[in-house]
Amino acid sequence: xxxxTQSPTHLIKTRGQxxxxxxxxxxxxxxxxxxxxxxxQGPQFIFQYYxxxxxxxxxxxxxxxxxxxxxxxxxxxxxxxxxxxxxLYLCASSSAxxxxxxxxxxxxxxxxxx
Amino acid sequence: KQEVxxxxxxxxxxxxxxxxxxxxxxxxxxxxxxxxxxxxxKGLTSLLLIQSSQREQTSxxxxxxxxxxxxxxxxxxxxxxxxxxxxxxxxxGTTDSWGKLQFGAGTQVVVTP
Numbered sequence: 001x002x003x004x005t006q007s008p009t010h011l012i013k014t015r016g017q018x019x020x021x022x023x024x025x026x027x028x029x030x031x032x033x034x035x036x037x038x039x040x041q042g043p044q045f046i047f048q049y050y051x052x053x054x055x056x057x058x059x060x061x062x063x064x065x066x067x068x069x070x071x072x073x074x075x076x077x078x079x080x081x082x083x084x085x086x087x088l089y090l091c092a093s094s095s096a097x098x099x100x101x102x103x104x105x106x107x108x109x110x111x112x113x114x
Numbered sequence: 115k116q117e118v119x120x121x122x123x124x125x126x127x128x129x130x131x132x133x134x135x136x137x138x139x140x141x142x143x144x145x146x147x148x149x150x151x152x153x154x155x156k157g158l159t160s161l162l163l164i165q166s167s168q169r170e171q172t173s174x175x176x177x178x179x180x181x182x183x184x185x186x187x188x189x190x191x192x193x194x195x196x197x198x199x200x201x202x203x204x205x206x207g208t209t210d211s212w213g214k215l216q217f218g219a220g221t222q223v224v225v226t227p
Contacts, residue, residue: 004157006157033214033215035215035217040219041219042118042203042205042217042218042219042220043158043203043205043215043217044217045214045215045216048214056214058214088155090157090158092158092215102148102160102163103148103160103215104160105150105157105158105159105160106157107156107157108156108157110155
């Protein structure tokens with residue numbers, strides 16, 4: 001039990017819609033990262049937030065955006081959904097900025113875009 | 115650009131046999147390397163974290179080694195059990211972007227009773 005929770009568990013949307021995914025980090029963790037995992041592949045880094053500021057971004061377009069709140073919760077927003085956005089979305093929290101600390105992952109949100 | 119490869123993609127062993135999982139990476143400038151377990155449709159469970167200055171880490175039946183110069187890490191699981199069946203992923207913490215983990219595609223392991 002890592003203490004990282006995500007909601008919803010599953011979500012079905014249609015192409016062109018917008019979606020918000022939520023993550024509650026482990027208490028005391030000031031860093032949250034989001035990853036996209038397509039079927040049969042390893043997770044791909046989307047971005048990281050540290051103390052409510054974006055601290056690094058992977059190769060994802062601007063329609064992927066995020067927010068981090070003071071209460072250790074965060075959101076991933078995706079606009080203008082495309083079929084290829086169908087994936088498992090994972091958030092991970094850690095207690096420091098940077099990848100030298102263990103990252104603890106939530107159970108993920110399975111997004112299906114029709 | 116850092117690339118992480120895991121071979122084989124799938125592995126099946128009888129219960130009791132030792133498991134050896136391989137991970138290779140192209141750029142030796144890493145912060146650390148982390149091994150994860152993923153059950154079908156689930157999130158990731160951290161197994162072991164090896165800092166770049168370390169050679170190995172151990173936890174119970176698990177032992178992970180790191181050789182930065184050759185760009186390799188190996189995860190050993192002793193005396194495998196059916197409950198060890200899962201996908202195992204390695205991830206490299208890179209120096210070019212804080213917090214970014216670069217993952218391999220994973221090795222799917224089946225331990226048969």
